[in-house]
Amino acid sequence: MTPLHHLRAGIIGTGFIGPVHIEALKRLGVTVNGICGSTKSARQVGNQWGIPEIYGDYDHEAMYASPNIDVVHITSPNKVHVEQCLQALEMGKHVICEKPLGMTTKDTQLVVDAVRKGGKKGPVFAVNYMCRFFPAILQMRAMVARGDLGKIIHVQGHFFQDWLLHETDYNWRILASEGGKLRAVGDVGTHWIDAVSFVLGAKAQSVFAHVETFYKTRKRPKGEVKTFAKVDPKKMVDYKVDTEDFGSVLLKFGKAKHGFADGVHANASISQVAAGWKCSLSFGIYGTKGSVRWDLQQPNEITLGRRDEPNQILQRGTPGFLEDVANYTDYPPGHAEGFSDAHKMHYRAVYEHIASGKQTPVLFATAEDGHHEIKLCEAMLESTEKGAWVRV
Numbered sequence: 349m350t351p352l353h354h355l356r357a358g359i360i361g362t363g364f365i366g367p368v369h370i371e372a373l374k375r376l377g378v379t380v381n382g383i384c385g386s387t388k389s390a391r392q393v394g395n396q397w398g399i400p401e402i403y404g405d406y407d408h409e410a411m412y413a414s415p416n417i418d419v420v421h422i423t424s425p426n427k428v429h430v431e432q433c434l435q436a437l438e439m440g441k442h443v444i445c446e447k448p449l450g451m452t453t454k455d456t457q458l459v460v461d462a463v464r465k466g467g468k469k470g471p472v473f474a475v476n477y478m479c480r481f482f483p484a485i486l487q488m489r490a491m492v493a494r495g496d497l498g499k500i501i502h503v504q505g506h507f508f509q510d511w512l513l514h515e516t517d518y519n520w521r522i523l524a525s526e527g528g529k530l531r532a533v534g535d536v537g538t539h540w541i542d543a544v545s546f547v548l549g550a551k552a553q554s555v556f557a558h559v560e561t562f563y564k565t566r567k568r569p570k571g572e573v574k575t576f577a578k579v580d581p582k583k584m585v586d587y588k589v590d591t592e593d594f595g596s597v598l599l600k601f602g603k604a605k606h607g608f609a610d611g612v613h614a615n616a617s618i619s620q621v622a623a624g625w626k627c628s629l630s631f632g633i634y635g636t637k638g639s640v641r642w643d644l645q646q647p648n649e650i651t652l653g654r655r656d657e658p659n660q661i662l663q664r665g666t667p668g669f670l671e672d673v674a675n676y677t678d679y680p681p682g683h684a685e686g687f688s689d690a691h692k693m694h695y696r697a698v699y700e701h702i703a704s705g706k707q708t709p710v711l712f713a714t715a716e717d718g719h720h721e722i723k724l725c726e727a728m729l730e731s732t733e734k735g736a737w738v739r740v
């Protein structure tokens with residue numbers, strides 16, 4: 349494994365996911381030199397993690413000017429991603445940007461162009477669709493590409509959460525102006541589509557979607573709220589909701605790289621108001637020889653389905669699993685790896701790509717991949733309005 353401590357990171361955003369990045373980087377041995385956010389929270393998070401350079405007042409440009417930062421992690425809300433990406437690339441910083449890459453394809457195209465402009469010698473750019481780095485996802489991808497499941501017929505699954513179930517649940521994502529016009533689908537649905545595309549080795553080309561807003565108005569607190577934080581309902585005001593709570597999505601995939609998953613049909617249900625589900629990204633890939641099923645809430649196991657033989661549970665770290673995920677799993681069987689490990693493995697892949705001078709395979713989501721997800725979001729909105737299939 350390549351030592352990564354010579355690469356120095358700077359983090360923008362101190363909410364829920366920023367510290368997840370910091371913890372993962374520290375576990376990889378990467379030096380975290382900078383933190384940027386509101387003055388109070390940047391100081392708090394910086395002190396907690398022993399980060400020497402603290403940039404308050406959301407002054408990411410000051411952080412970009414630091415000669416002690418090589419890689420920038422953008423973990424701020426969606427509406428500032430593109431601007432922060434473009435400036436980082438301009439300054440020659442490598443970037444890991446949180447998903448979704450931006451709110452419109454007009455904007456995300458600018459990031460694609462800027463990365464292309466950098467060329468072979470330019471900065472490395474990744475979008476944090478880190479679910480690709482669950483060992484189970486890498487394993488299923490290898491099984492599909494080898495033809496273990498035969499020709500893939502269809503894919504079915506969901507991404508269900510319940511953290512926005514009550515009308516008093518509030519987060520900036522509920523406002524289209526802050527997070528983008530599609531919320532449940534843009535926020536977690538794109539994780540599902542990216543993971544399935546990665547496993548199939550193909551991109552979705554057409555969509556038929558129907559999205560719905562159950563709560564036409566909700567109640568919100570005055571001021572900023574960290575993701576998953578609880579707020580006193582007595583200190584709230586009514587507001588109109590302009591993003592969806594849930595959606596049903598049909599997808600038609602294009603040609604796969606290996607010939608085992610051409611033109612696959614997929615369907616997914618996406619919801620942030622599904623009581624009982626916390627963070628369930630789940631799908632089954634069904635082929636002519638067998639199927640695989642996985643759920644992020646039980647990330648260490650895959651169910652292998654057969655018609656004429658008994659089904660099997662494949663466990664991470666045991667035979668039949670290990671060889672395809674080498675370098676992206678650290679603990680022995682039975683010692684569970686999960687959400688924070690997938691972040692760690694993603695950053696390992698990106699940092700090793702940087703350290704190798706772009707010689708390692710690009711398994712992570714690129715600017716083009718992030719841009720494609722936003723194209724799909726726009727197509728899903730159009731499809732909902734027209735009640736028809738939309739080609740991307």
Ligand SMILES: NC(=O)c1ccc[n+]([C@@H]2O[C@H](COP(=O)([O-])OP(=O)(O)OC[C@H]3O[C@@H](n4cnc5c(N)ncnc54)[C@H](O)[C@@H]3O)[C@@H](O)[C@H]2O)c1
Binds near residue numbers: 364385386
């Ligand atoms: N990959 C994943 O699994 C995953 C999980 C959660 C969130 N995310 C993504 O991460 C991003 C942040 O989500 P979150 O849940 O941490 O939100 P959050 O609201 O908890 O935190 C956002 C942080 O950004 C800060 N911020 C606001 N405006 C800023 C600006 N202009 N410059 C710098 N910082 C600013 C806020 O003060 C806050 O600290 C979103 O894009 C979200 O989609 C990804």
